[in-house]
Amino acid sequence: MKQGYAIAIAGAAAMLASPALAGERWLVYTGGEKPGRIFVVVDETYLDAVPFTEKTYKLETITVLENAKAPDWVSSNMIIDCDRNTLEEKLIQVSPRGGKLTTAPDQPAKQPTNAVGEALIAFACDMGPKNSEQRLAARKTDLTDRGWMYMGPVTTSDVTDLAWNSMWTDGKRPASTPRSAAELEREMESLNARRQKALAEAQAIAGEVVEADKRDQQRTAAIMAETEANGAIAKARKRREPAAVVRALEAWVTHGEAELVGSWGPPTSFEDRAGTRFLRYYKTGVMLGPDPSQGCGAGNMYVPDPNSKNGGMMCVAGGPPRSETPIECTASFELRGGMIVDYATKGTEVTYSWGGNGCAQLFGK
Structure with a gap:
């Protein structure tokens, strides 16, 4: 990112800052050739770890497009897996140049295929693990050498204005069917509602996973206790x-x-x-009982032999029955x-x- 662009965007962002549905936005990529340039912004507010995963983060993006044949902007949720170096795109919203927002199908996890994907993964995997204090320090740091710049609490409308007023001043913004502020607010509220619903569903699933883990732990503990009890029973039985x-x-x-x-x-x-x-x-x-006639025949028994000098035995009649x-x-x-x-x-x-x-x-x- 050129230093002049960075200064221009920073100044414009300060003037456009608006509290209405404004997020803590970062510019993470700007590039391409005229008239196909793009301007990619992420919202740090929603950058968080995905529950029950390792090194995986959720990242909300807005991409402003210059080409008149393309939509005005596209927003989406990115699931970034830092270990696998993949990004999965969900909740995709498309804003045509005039008219109402539309949606696009979710995209499966895949390796990045361009510089934009690489930039999103780099930002999420660097900023995602940071705590609030570390993120605050990052906002005050010059990171333009990495292609990142903190823009402040700006809205989606502010982001599109910044792209055209600060970056693409050599081009002409395509004509679009104007929409009233009320229409835009309703659309953004709808987008926010979808986002909150998706978050609630994710939290519900996470809660179910936690409860399932608890039940598994309880079952495991019960099985271990039963195994131990059965072992004690078996030892007692053998004694x-x-x-x-x-x-x-x-x-x-x-x-x-x-x-x-x-x-x-x-x-x-x-x-x-x-x-x-x-x-x-x-x-x-x-x-x-013992057989007294064993070796002597039925009705006989062994007795000491009186003629034996070595304690020998002899078989005589009249043995008791067994x-x-x-x-x-x-x-x-x-x-x-x-x-x-x-x-x-x-x-x-x-x-x-x-x-x-x-x-x-x-x-x-």
């Missing part, structure tokens, strides 16, 4: 139950009621209690939501020198 029972029944944990009933048949009894269901299976049997102990056991499966979460056994406690108990005999493996 409580005989090893043979654990080997036989542990695989049923996390399986459904239908699977268990399909394999074991209907339960002996069941109970529903506070959202928890219990299925109980009862079995009886007989536990045999003991038989009635046993019983109930295996109780606890289900929540139709899924087995725990089990417990309770039954006859019979212990021999070789180990074992009633539940291990009836349900174990």
